[in-house]
Amino acid sequence: MASTTLTFSNRDAHRAWLLSQAKLPAGFRVGSTRFEFVPREAPKPAKMTLTLIALDKPTEDFAAVFTRNALPGAPVLVGRRRLGEKQLSAVVINNKISNVCAPDGETASEQICLRTAELLGVTAKSVLPSSTGVIGWGLPVAAMLSALPAALPHLQSQTILPAAEGIVTTDLYPKIRRFDLAGGSIVGIAKGAGMIEPNLATMLVYILTDLAVPRDELRAMLKRVVEPSFNSISIDSDTSTSDTVALISSSLVPCSDLTAFEAGLAQVCQDLAEDVVRNGEGVRHVIRVAVSNAPNAATARQLGKAIVNAPLFKCAVAGNDPNVGRLVQAIGKHVGAHGNGLELSRLQLHMGGIELFAHGIFKLDPLKEKALGEHLRAAELYQSVPPVDGVFAAAVDYPPHERCVEIVVDLGVGDANATVLGGDLTHEYVSENADYRS
């Protein structure tokens, strides 16, 4: 659950809150630059933003986890090698083209790193590259090399907002979360899956801290905290070829309490993960599924994912329709296919605190139906409005509130739990990914 339950009346109120979260940890500078180019695979010019995150001094304390997609992008392949390097000095991020399975993709990424390193006076192998955008196209290396120097004058050490905005070309709003601890801070930014341009699909997350945590601890912690956060969300079940979560410490502030640090890191990751879902493509309801009393955490998480990925249930939620038969269908589908004999005789289901199902039988009546409908409407982020041109678009560009559709699945067969977040399936999702604006 988010550390806070926020509501925002408009975009300005949301932006003021983002600014209150945006102060950079000590030892970092960020900046970005935007330029136009012509992709070799398409006839029309496009725009790209290059974002730099630079450390004042190279650090040994960094960690990263990458997509499990078996056809990862070139920056992911390069990034995995960077984990073996002694030091990290900077991250260079581009949007618009994800550099996945393009000819000479790794060479292109390394060229961008080399030029970044020359400009910053560091080694190329201490620069981590990231790309997001069209899968299949190649990076416009020459144009990027020409554009890079313009980012340098923008580097500043006050706010992470330019980086949060620089990586977010298609999201509806930038995402920043922070945790303050013992004179230092942990500040994270995320690019979610807002696909107004119907070709993008990547989650990029960068978490900066000035708290001194050794590399091995950082890497072990990141592995642990991504499981209940970023690995417990799903917008649409599709796994990007470029997903990256990077955690970088400037190690300028002593950190005596690693447990408190990990708790703060977990909270920042949890908050950012929830932000990513709330700003997911076409998402009008965030669905939170708490699976309890499962035989183990993996089973609980997989069942939760099966529910938030079940298209018919997602459509019902989009329509504020408490079609709980589809919820039971989704559970039975998953357990029938992957449950390995999981026992369902003690299954109990609640939605919005209302009991739906127990002892193998539905507990439904017209009054409950009404209350469930009200719970769904209260969790709606915005109403869907039929557009005159047939192309649905999100009605708000800020998160109006942090309420969720709350589903509790009690398996009654063990003591393991997991919570999974997902979104509904809406016309806005289809429009973002199928419809064109002429």
Added chain:
Amino acid sequence: MASTTLTFSNRDAHRAWLLSQAKLPAGFRVGSTRFEFVPREAPKPAKMTLTLIALDKPTEDFAAVFTRNALPGAPVLVGRRRLGEKQLSAVVINNKISNVCAPDGETASEQICLRTAELLGVTAKSVLPSSTGVIGWGLPVAAMLSALPAALPHLQSQTILPAAEGIVTTDLYPKIRRFDLAGGSIVGIAKGAGMIEPNLATMLVYILTDLAVPRDELRAMLKRVVEPSFNSISIDSDTSTSDTVALISSSLVPCSDLTAFEAGLAQVCQDLAEDVVRNGEGVRHVIRVAVSNAPNAATARQLGKAIVNAPLFKCAVAGNDPNVGRLVQAIGKHVGAHGNGLELSRLQLHMGGIELFAHGIFKLDPLKEKALGEHLRAAELYQSVPPVDGVFAAAVDYPPHERCVEIVVDLGVGDANATVLGGDLTHEYVSENADYRS
């Protein structure tokens, strides 16, 4: 692939073709009746159709396969028991309510069987029940018992069309496929997933034959033929709690060539499976994925399913957008998560006969992009038209043609193959499952 490649200029042409397929095998009668009732869980009256399939004489030669959903409907539980009975005399099918996890669901199904048996002069345990419709509601047993006698005068032995229509309340059109062999025939009907009423999700298939094939052979054949047909399709990845495929022989016509019978049965199943996809909820493109040179057939089928279930790729197809990056994403996602080390270095991809990807690299250019767009447009069943009320609906109630989006995935690591059929993800799908008509 379908045995035929049909095109229909309008609904009448389609109906004339259906009639040409509809002659009943010897030894069967079918009929149906429709009535109104008030569900106990809802305030408004609803309509239900009861369909009977009766054998002139009880048969020992019948087979059925049922859903793998771990929370199956009561008729599925009863149906599994019926497989242990010596004889089958009839099938009684209702729509509107699926009788899943409702209080006393099995007792309700048995009561319907008993009354059907009394009317036909057979034993209750020789009657197979089937239900499709709302999950969570209970059967209106009293109303059904009262309505059943009215079906009897409608029983006739000429055409299966009344049964094909009786089980199909929400599909856009009935589905019938036949295969003639050695003086006998195999005739199948299917109810697909047309969800104009936003609560239904079931595939029911009944295949009747007069060719004499012993029970054990029938059951073994059915198990084999459902794998490449009904178990190789997916509209939306959701598995109904009621799916049923029943195969019944009156054994009136001697059958000396079981191999030819199984080939005919496989063809009928393949054709019906393709019909179900083509008439899937909101489907505007049928996607056929042929996976070749896989290490084994299960791996090939799972990879094909992962492609036709990938939401972003499905949306791109809906928009006639040859976004092949999303195709590669879907393959990489599946192999990364479930591939067990499957090697992708020899992966080759074609769409509409056009090479897209080989040796780890995309093969794209603006001319190919244009040709791929033309392939997608040629496979479109109807164009999506933005409605004035925001509720998208299918534009045709017959299958205009049998063309597919043709994808070939060559893994180059073995000699096993599988072909999987799916549909795109459209506004019409979301409307059928989320939007209400006032």
